[in-house]
Amino acid sequence: MVKSNTDALGIIFPNSYDSLVPELVTERLMASIPFAGRYRMVDFLLSSMVNCGIGNISIVVRSNYHSLMDHLGSGREWDLARKNGGLSIFPPYSEKTVKVYNGRVEALASILDFLKDQKEKYVFMSDANIAVNFDFGAMLNAHISSGADVTIAYKEMEIPEGMKQINTINADLYYTFNIENGRVTDIRIRPQDEGMQNYSMNIYLIERERLISLINDAFVRGNVYFERDVLSSRLDELNVQAYKYDGYLAYISGMKSYFDENMKLLEDANLDALFSESPIYTKIRDDNPTRYIAGAKASNTMTADGCIIEGEVENSILFRGVKICKGAKVKNCILMQDTVVGEDADVEYVITDKNVTISADKSIKGTDTFPVYVAKYQTV
Amino acid sequence: MTGHRISKGAVVDNSMITDGCRIAGDVKHSILFAGVTVEEGAKVEDAVIMGGTVIKSGAVVEHCIVAENVVIGEGAKVGAMPIEGKGGVATVGSGVYVGDNAKIGPDAMVSNNVKDGDEQW
Numbered sequence: 001m002v003k004s005n006t007d008a009l010g011i012i013f014p015n016s017y018d019s020l021v022p023e024l025v026t027e028r029l030m031a032s033i034p035f036a037g038r039y040r041m042v043d044f045l046l047s048s049m050v051n052c053g054i055g056n057i058s059i060v061v062r063s064n065y066h067s068l069m070d071h072l073g074s075g076r077e078w079d080l081a082r083k084n085g086g087l088s089i090f091p092p093y094s095e096k097t098v099k100v101y102n103g104r105v106e107a108l109a110s111i112l113d114f115l116k117d118q119k120e121k122y123v124f125m126s127d128a129n130i131a132v133n134f135d136f137g138a139m140l141n142a143h144i145s146s147g148a149d150v151t152i153a154y155k156e157m158e159i160p161e162g163m164k165q166i167n168t169i170n171a172d173l174y175y176t177f178n179i180e181n182g183r184v185t186d187i188r189i190r191p192q193d194e195g196m197q198n199y200s201m202n203i204y205l206i207e208r209e210r211l212i213s214l215i216n217d218a219f220v221r222g223n224v225y226f227e228r229d230v231l232s233s234r235l236d237e238l239n240v241q242a243y244k245y246d247g248y249l250a251y252i253s254g255m256k257s258y259f260d261e262n263m264k265l266l267e268d269a270n271l272d273a274l275f276s277e278s279p280i281y282t283k284i285r286d287d288n289p290t291r292y293i294a295g296a297k298a299s300n301t302m303t304a305d306g307c308i309i310e311g312e313v314e315n316s317i318l319f320r321g322v323k324i325c326k327g328a329k330v331k332n333c334i335l336m337q338d339t340v341v342g343e344d345a346d347v348e349y350v351i352t353d354k355n356v357t358i359s360a361d362k363s364i365k366g367t368d369t370f371p372v373y374v375a376k377y378q379t380v
Numbered sequence: 381m382t383g384h385r386i387s388k389g390a391v392v393d394n395s396m397i398t399d400g401c402r403i404a405g406d407v408k409h410s411i412l413f414a415g416v417t418v419e420e421g422a423k424v425e426d427a428v429i430m431g432g433t434v435i436k437s438g439a440v441v442e443h444c445i446v447a448e449n450v451v452i453g454e455g456a457k458v459g460a461m462p463i464e465g466k467g468g469v470a471t472v473g474s475g476v477y478v479g480d481n482a483k484i485g486p487d488a489m490v491s492n493n494v495k496d497g498d499e500q501w
Contacts, residue, residue: 037383038399268385268402275382289398289411290384298392304383305398318383 006053006137008122009085009208012045013107015062016127016202017172020162020254023373024353028067030252031059031128034336034354036265036274037317038304040071041252043282044131044274046078049124051278052136056085056120060107062100065091071283078281088114103224108215115212123211125226127202131250131261133277134203139243143205146182148241150210150231153203154179155245156196162254164192175200175227177242184240187232200227201245248273259351259371262317262334266300287320295326311341325360332368350374381414389420405435413448422452426461436480443486444470453480453496460486 014031024033031042042059049057057080061068068089074080075087090111092100101107104125108115115123122143124136134153143151154177163174176197178186191197204226206214214230223229231240248270250261264270274280287306292298297312306321311328319337324330327344335341339352342360349366353376358364362380366372374380381400386392391406400415405422413431418424421437432449435441439452444459452458456478459470468487472478479496488500 265382266385271382271385289396292392292395292397294394296393298386299390300388301386302383303386303397 005055006122006140007120008054008124008136008140008205009056009058009118009120010045010049010054010136011058011060011108011111011123011125012042012128013104013126014042014059014065014068014128017129017252018064019172020129021252021258023255023375024258025064027064027376029061029064029128032068032071033252033258034319035131035250036262037302037319039131039280039282040068041128041131042068042072043078043280044133045126045128046075046080047278047280048132048134049136050078050080050281052134054124054136055080055082056088056118058088058090058111058114060090060101060111062092062107065089073283077283090114104226105215105218105223105230108211108226109219112212112215115208118208120208123204123206123208125202125204125206129252130201131252131274132201132245133247133274133280134245135277139203139205142243143241146241147239149206149238150240151205151243152177152184152240153201153243153245154198155201155249157199157249157251158195159191159193159197159199160251160253160257162257165254173225173228175202179242182241184235184242186235187227189228189232198242201249202227205243247277250274255351255371255373256369259334263315263332266302266315266317271302285320290318296324311343319354328358332371334371353378356380384412387420390418405437427459430474443467444472444484446472447474447476449475450478451476452478453482455481456483458484462486 015029018025018030032040080087176188177184218230252258290307293310296309299314301313301316303318304320309324310326311324313330316333318335321338322335323340325343328341329346331348334351337354339356341358344361345358346363349371351371352374355377356374357379384397384401387404390403393408395407396411398414401412402417404420405418408425410424410427412429415432416429417434419437422435422439424441426443427441428445430448435452436454438455441458442461470484470486471489473491477493481497482494483499485501
């Protein structure tokens with residue numbers, strides 16, 4: 001499903017909702033959170049965009065972005081190492097107007113000169129806490145045929161519990177819509193409603209020139225949030241259309257949802273739904289295949305390359321290079337890159353970050369409602 | 381490709397498995413290339429299975445080399461374990477379809493499709 005040249009550029013905000021998963025983002029941002037055994041959150045959006053012919057993608061970072069820059073490099077693995085367009089990463093303070101931004105309006109204002117220079121007609125913008133195989137081309141077609149000024153993607157779902165509970169900085173807003181005949185008539189900010197809602201995926205499509213003038217206007221007025229300040233008050237003058245997304249969506253709204261969304265992929269139906277539409281590209285690590293040494297037992301697992309398994313693994317996701325020693329028991333865990341589970345250790349409902357060592361004979365267990373997180377390089 | 385999936389009830393012993401594989405059957409002392417599917421009830425032992433091959437339910441694949449994108453039908457038997465250290469290594473060529481309940485002997489070199497129930501020694 002790889003198409004050539006869609007007349008749109010992409011903008012990804014990789015720090016969105018960082019504060020929902022504080023443990024995972026101490027040294028990284030939402031976009032570079034490892035997901036599904038060998039990917040990072042941003043891989044899904046990047047791949048979806050590239051597969052739909054969007055070859056000019058900007059990433060406006062705010063903080064902790066070294067891990068993302070290291071992951072992305074020149075963008076080669078996503079076919080974005082190009083002379084025209086390709087991948088652009090905008091760190092803070094890179095131009096005199098760019099600082100550490102608050103909210104999307106400031107983020108966009110900081111790359112306004114860049115936006116003015118581009119030639120594409122449309123702009124797609126997205127947050128990075130979603131793993132989705134998204135057909136941007138279909139959304140663009142819907143936008144053009146509806147004659148909308150702005151199109152926003154949404155999914156009919158319940159508001160994630162993790163979002164409702166947040167009591168953190170204002171940047172973590174979430175939105176639901178009232179929709180009539182496809183047009184958004186009201187934007188509700190941080191509602192606490194129960195039941196199915198028209199929940200915003202925060203994927204926007206707007207003409208580039210239109211975006212530039214809206215941002216100029218908004219920045220001058222000191223507006224901060226795109227939906228709340230720019231769109232919400234203009235729903236009468238702007239034709240804002242809602243685009244319904246019916247496919248598979250993994251939405252990270254906290255530590256528990258991070259655990260659950262990974263575990264959901266242990267069901268073939270979900271795994272196929274997320275990965276079969278178009279390929280998801282990621283940075284390659286040249287590992288040898290995983291070895292199951294005599295005595296290993298594996299049941300209901302998803303395992304990346306480079307692992308050495310001598311113990312028992314059940315209902316778990318193993319990232320690249322994980323070592324499960326003899327006699328170890330691993331159940332309901334997400335073990336990130338290069339984690340070592342020592343001999344006879346017993347680990348259950350645990351998320352380990354990269355390079356964690358669980359020493360021999362140690363037991364560490366969380367519960368299904370409270371998975372235990374072990375930070376990078378820690379030894380238990 | 382995603383990491384390889386091992387279903388509940390599958391047995392993987394002393395083997396090398398890589399990305400994209402879906403294992404629901406038994407795999408012993410074997411090397412599987414990328415994207416190999418071993419359905420529930422299938423048995424693979426002492427074999428090298430190359431990329432994209434599908435081994436269907438109930439098939440028994442032993443002591444052989446199977447090339448890329450092969451389909452081993454349900455209940456088919458390919459190769460045989462050596463007796464007292466003696467026995468040939470069956471080979472199945474790229475893209476071949478080995479039909480349901482077919483039998484491929486330990487010395488066979490299969491380069492054309494094998495119909496359901498047929499034998500090749």
